[in-house]
Amino acid sequence: MPTGIETKPRPSPMPSTGTVLAWKPSRYTVRVQDESKRWLVYNSMTGAIGAVPKDREGEILPLLRDGFKGTLMGQAKQLADRGFLVPEYADEDLRAQLLKQRRQSARGLHLILMPTEECNFRCNYCYEDFARGAMDRNTRKGVKNLVAKSLASLDRLDVNWFGGEPLEEIGIIEELSQYMIAATRAKGIPYSANIVTNGYHLDRRNLRTLVDCGVSRIQVTVDGLPDQHDAKRVRKDGGATFARIWENLRAAKKAPYRFHMAIRVNFDPKTLADLEPFLRRLVDEFAGDDRFSVFFRPVGHWGGDNDENVEICTGVAANSAEYESTRKAQAMGLQSAGTYPFLRPGGSICYAANPNSFVVGADGTLYKCTVALDKDFNKIGRLHADGTMVIDDDKFALWVTSDDSKDAVCQSCVFRPACQGASCPLVRIESGRRPCPTPKKQLRRSLITVWEHFEKFGRLEPANASGLGIAD
Known part of the structure; x- marks a missing residue:
């Protein structure tokens, strides 16, 4: 067998x-x-x-x-x-349709909350404009009231903390987390939370606060060796960031808490040229601690003002680099958080395609996607202080119906249950193209990578790693 x-x-x-x-x-x-x-x-x-x-x-x-x-x-x-x-x-086509119907009728609520849209970094490839600061009082009330109104019909609540840099407003994270944890606990409803942070404020005290706030999965970006990282991920005042992030990660390793720390590496040609010494540095610090993993993504032109000056890897070269980097990291003793979750049924579906997933901006604006915050068709409505969501159904429909419904190629695809033609609704909306996810396009490589992870570490993915992956 x-x-x-x-x-x-x-x-x-x-x-x-x-x-x-x-x-x-x-x-x-x-x-x-x-x-x-x-x-x-x-x-x-x-x-x-x-x-x-x-x-x-x-x-x-x-x-x-x-x-x-x-x-x-x-x-x-x-x-x-x-x-x-x-x-x-x-009839396996009917099974696939049933799988999608169950996803679309799921009784969970997924909130991507932006406690601030400001950031202490100015990364050279970033696409955000930092137009707004901390989440206002009415929006915080709206989040609480939305949760309260929804509890009777929910079977789980999942929260992502995003930004900007969410740890710039950790007090708001505490305020909302305490409410949501108490409310779900009173109803016996499962609650989970993760955070995407640049790691600069992830010191021992803030890590403890996040754990107390139910955050079990943390994503931090480190883009290579210090000189490479500091050339791309700088403070708002132009200062370096690598040393402080690295010390925070080392302190997290010494902490007794249970969490999963996924270190994301956004690579470009320069990062790849010096990948091995960077991996050795990661191995020396974090190999053997099952709370830590690494995954790789190519830097892209993501819509920022500096796109024309950002050197990137694209197409086949980017896919090959991601695959080879992952295999090399695993062989050296680093767990990978970036492959198997996307092979599960529904695992390659973008959160924006799910009817029960909403991004809540600092001013109460509702979005579906965290990458297209400036696009009008992504501003689907508003959250009011009483917890009411006023939604533009036409904009909402763009996101939740951009899938395999009218795509015969997707319907006949061997990867259909994992993707359902909805790996990136944004691509379909803007270009009309079929958004095949990388794990499908590189399926042989993906399976080899996952199985090598199993043979090396005894599991297909790191413990408690699911739910990561929102772009930073």
């Missing part, structure tokens, strides 16, 4: 294990070979992934290719439990 599959076996849809049925290969199963010619198998409907042992290929590969007829047991049952085999009568 494929070894090491970490997803829980999906309950078999058949009446009982003794029933004789015909089973066919799932159309959402992918088989690839790594450099050693070992077969890796993945199913995008269940998120199951595994490796086929060389001495079992003669038994497993025919099942994956031809299916199975007879009483389901043994190896065939294990493959069916994980979704690699499905009943002959199953």
Whole structure:
């Protein structure tokens, strides 16, 4: 059987294990070979992934290719439990549609809150204009009242703290967190929170405050060695930032709290040229601590005033660099937070495509996307002090219907359950192009990376790492 599959076996849809049925290969199963010619198998409907042992290929590969007829047991049952085999009568297109309907009717609420839109940094590739400062009193009231009004119909509340630089207003994070934690706890509703921060204010005291505020996942950006980082991520007054961020990360490692710290590396050609010494520095400090991981993303032209002066990696070169950097980091002993979450069912869907996800600006403006804050079609409404959200349905519909609904190519894609054609509604809205996510375009590489992570660390992704990934 494929070894090491970490997803829980999906309950078999058949009446009982003794029933004789015909089973066919799932159309959402992918088989690839790594450099050693070992077969890796993945199913995008269940998120199951595994490796086929060389001495079992003669038994497993025919099942994956031809299916199975007879009483389901043994190896065939294990493959069916994980979704690699499905009943002959199953219509997997309907399964994919059902998966999307469940997402669109989910009873959770996802709030991306901007306690301030100001930032103490002026990164050379940033796209924000820092037009507004701290979240005003009426908007804070609105967040509390929105949560209070929604509790009766919610089954979970998930919060992302974003900015600007959210730690510039940690008092607002405390105020709103204390309210939301108390309100959800009183109703027995799960609450989770994460934060995207530049790390400059992430000292021991603020880390403790975040943990007390229910923040369990923290993303901090470090763009290479000190001279490279400080050339791109400078303070508002032009000062360097690497040394203080690094000391904060080292202090976090010494702290006894449970959290997950994902170190994001935005790379350009200069970063890649000196990647190995930077990785050695990360390994020396954080390898072996399962609370820390690293992931890589190419610097892009994200709409900032300085775009024409920013050197970037694009296309195939960027994808290859991301893949090779991740593999190298893993081989050196650093966990990666950047691949497996996107292979899960729905894992490559942008938060902006979900009807229950809203960005709340400091002045109460409601958005769907954190990358297009200046776009009028992204300003979908306003949150009032009484918790009422007044939403422009036409703008809202742009974001939540820009998916596979009218895209025959997406509907026939093996990656459909993970992406649903909604990996980036912004791309569809602005260009009409199909926004295929990188894990799909680089699926073989993605599967190899994930399986190497499993073999190195005993898990497909770092513990408590899900939910990261909003752009900084």
